[in-house]
Amino acid sequence: MLNKNIWLLNFSSSYSGGGLRRLVETAKWFDKRDGGYFIIHQKAYKYLKEYSNKNVYYVVTQNKIRRLFDDGYYLKNILDMIGTPDIYFSYGLPVFFRIGKVNWFHISNALPLTTRKISMSLVQRLKMILLKYRILKSLDHVQIISGESEFSLKLIKDLSQLQLDSIYFNVLPNGFSEHELNNVQKIFNDEEHYAITIGTYEYKKLGIAFRLFKFLQEKDKKLKTFIIVGNRNDIPFKLRSNKNVIVDKSPNRESTINLLSNAKYYISASQIENSSIAALEGLVFSKSVFLSDIPSHREMLKDMQYEELYVKGIKDLFLVANIESNPLLHNIYLWEKANLKYYEIFEKYNEIY
DSSP states (O other): OGGGSOEEEEETTOSSHHHHHHHHHHHHHHHTTTOOEEEEETTTGGGTTTSOSSOEEEEEOOOHHHHHHOTTTTHHHHHHHHOSOSEEEEESSOOOSOOSSEEEEEEOOSGGGOOTTOOOOHHHHHHHHHHHHHHHHHGGGOSEEEESSHHHHHHHHHHOOSOGGGSEEEEOOOOBOHHHHHHOOOOOOTTSEEEEEEOOOGGGOHHHHHHHHHHHHHHOTTEEEEEEESOGGGSOHHHHTSTTEEEEOOOOHHHHHHHHHTOSEEEEOOSOOSSOHHHHHHHHHSSEEEEESOHHHHHHTTTSOOEEEEETTEEEEEEEEEGGGOTTHHHHSBHHHHHHHHHHHHHHHHHHO
16 A cells, blocks of 8 residues: 555755645644654644654754755664655755655745746845755655646756656645634624735735735725735835734734635735745635736636736736635645645656656
């Protein structure tokens, strides 16, 4: 049986945002079956304690310098304890050597693969270029590559100098929690609407998102507030001091879902995404979504009804969708369905190779 194989899953750089969401849902899913060995960041363990019936967790410490040059220091000690795993799954980290019988690299972030024309600091750009070099160099050890979109898979195919017919490529999609959908607090206020965006990195283009908010205000007189979820210090002063803007630095998971569920509009003006969990959850929970016209957003909406919106004064096109016009959406992106792809991808690889 495929699920009797020994899985070693490296999520050691995931302790917030979309990476943490995938880690939690993956750990939950494996713990219901035959379990797996997980390498995790020390900040992530508190979210995983309840999924310890069959899973085993190895908690490792990381710092910024070690992340860049020696982030696999812990692997040999773990392999001495568990032996060679059947599958080694690496979430965004280079595959440093042939760790498992089958080695699987997952593209957790598209940024290292395409920094050109993307807004970021010089330091961040240099980090991404270094990580790209290390990822591409490590692909000699890899048999499976997955990404959260066809877009991210194309990026790595275009960059790689390998014989690609020796590697199996497939999409490992994101999902959302049915439990959260069923237990969300629906307190939508139809007298005073708000819009929400998640993330404050420079490439999220919050200035453009706010200009879209102002456009929507002209159409919806009840729209009063633009909520930004993220680090206040990353937001330009002029924007965070605007009377219409509320910054919610670090709400817990329940608060974030409640904010999304009672928002009239979810906005993402991002320049690039692998496949944003925040945008997917905005699509599932919020009334309407306005997404920047980038490949991964179009891919997310490919089987749905959506419209294209041009806004005067904003050169970027937005894609507009809502849950009412896409009633089957909830069946498409459940985490339970998304996580089946772990076994399906490995099974398909075995059939071909």
